[in-house]
Amino acid sequence: MNATRIAVIGAGAWGIALAVQAARAGARVHLWARHPESLTPGRALPRLPQVVLPESITVTGEMPREADAVLLAVPMQHLRAVLAHVPAAGPMIACCKGVERDTLALPLEVIAERFPGLPRAVLSGPNFAHEVAQGLPTAAVLAGGELAPARDLADHLTTPEFRLYASDDAIGVQVGGAAKNVIAIAAGATIGAGLGENARASLITRGLAELGRLSQGLGGRAATLSGLAGVGDLILTCTGASSRNFSLGLALGQGESLETILRHRTTVAEGVSTAPAILALARRHDIAVPVIETVSLLLAGDIGMAEARDRLLSRPVGTE
Ligand SMILES: NC(=O)c1ccc[n+]([C@@H]2O[C@H](COP(=O)([O-])OP(=O)(O)OC[C@H]3O[C@@H](n4cnc5c(N)ncnc54)[C@H](O)[C@@H]3O)[C@@H](O)[C@H]2O)c1
Numbered sequence: 001m002n003a004t005r006i007a008v009i010g011a012g013a014w015g016i017a018l019a020v021q022a023a024r025a026g027a028r029v030h031l032w033a034r035h036p037e038s039l040t041p042g043r044a045l046p047r048l049p050q051v052v053l054p055e056s057i058t059v060t061g062e063m064p065r066e067a068d069a070v071l072l073a074v075p076m077q078h079l080r081a082v083l084a085h086v087p088a089a090g091p092m093i094a095c096c097k098g099v100e101r102d103t104l105a106l107p108l109e110v111i112a113e114r115f116p117g118l119p120r121a122v123l124s125g126p127n128f129a130h131e132v133a134q135g136l137p138t139a140a141v142l143a144g145g146e147l148a149p150a151r152d153l154a155d156h157l158t159t160p161e162f163r164l165y166a167s168d169d170a171i172g173v174q175v176g177g178a179a180k181n182v183i184a185i186a187a188g189a190t191i192g193a194g195l196g197e198n199a200r201a202s203l204i205t206r207g208l209a210e211l212g213r214l215s216q217g218l219g220g221r222a223a224t225l226s227g228l229a230g231v232g233d234l235i236l237t238c239t240g241a242s243s244r245n246f247s248l249g250l251a252l253g254q255g256e257s258l259e260t261i262l263r264h265r266t267t268v269a270e271g272v273s274t275a276p277a278i279l280a281l282a283r284r285h286d287i288a289v290p291v292i293e294t295v296s297l298l299l300a301g302d303i304g305m306a307e308a309r310d311r312l313l314s315r316p317v318g319t320e
């Protein structure tokens with residue numbers, strides 16, 4: 001039997017980790033990079049120093065012509081521009097987490113505009129790239145509009161260390177991936193400001209309620225957020241020190257300005273651009289998202305950390 005052909009678009013940390021994982025699953029891998037010359041198979045990688053890129057992966061600046069699945073692993077705000085250069089090579093899998101700032105579109109909506117006739121799905125879960133690339137165990141969910149094709153696609157990438165569950169709730173999974181980054185900024189800010197572990201746990205839990213309401217309000221299921229793309233990714237991103245979103249929040253909570261934090265970063269913290277976008281989406285659908293709203297105001301510099309804290313603590317206490 002011929003090996004599965006997997007194309008990965010984007011050679012940031014996540015694209016590389018997915019390429020390594022697909023190679024581990026036995027696929028023939030085509031990795032598209034904007035700067036392919038910076039990636040040498042057989043050598044350690046600048047962005048993932050613990051990992052040597054397998055020789056079997058083809059790293060190139062050429063887009064793939066045909067694939068059994070195309071994994072799109074570029075930052076959300078660049079997805080549309082990159083897709084304009086991607087041919088209709090095969091089923092498209094969104095691996096980015098966020099909401100498009102200008103249109104408020106979720107990843108699969110952006111993909112559907114470019115490729116209305118192609119099958120599409122979203123991959124999300126508690127997955128730090130450096131751990132996946134090293135082959136440490138984790139799980140994720142792959143969601144499409146129907147369960148059977150999602151299961152088929154998931155089987156191409158699954159190994160004992162990377163367990164891909166299938167789902168038919170693509171909206172819930174996309175909402176989880178996008179919104180958890182915003183909650184992680186809030187969790188980081190809570191710890192950075194010295195508000196304590198109890199506060200962080202309470203915030204994660206109330207954040208989860210926002211994810212559930214958002215999913216339901218946008219046509220997905222609230223229950224999906226009890227899974228890997230919701231609770232799973234919230235736990236990781238709100239507590240894992242290597243989360244870019246958590247660490248950005250931590251620095252904000254310690255009093256650094258967003259401008260200073262971003263000046264020293266070369267990697268993407270998706271929550272920064274997703275916070276105002278997902279807030280606008282929530283308002284459009286009349287969904288209450290107080291934590292996301294507070295993070296959005298904090299990032300915009302409209303309120304400081306003390307006011308952010310007061311806003312959340314002065315809300316009326318409801319029922320659970
Ligand atoms: N890193 C992780 O642990 C991880 C895990 C799961 C999902 N993700 C998601 O994957 C997506 C990509 O994140 P990452 O961690 O690989 O990014 P990264 O921070 O490692 O790298 C940024 C990437 O963006 C690319 N880029 C920068 N400007 C661009 C432009 N104008 N057009 C196209 N590409 C451009 C860079 O070449 C680089 O590949 C994000 O949505 C992220 O949330 C990341």
Ligand SMILES: O=P(O)(O)OC[C@H](O)CO
Binds near residue numbers: 097129
């Ligand atoms: O480092 P972060 O905060 O971008 O999180 C990476 C992944 O999304 C974790 O699942």
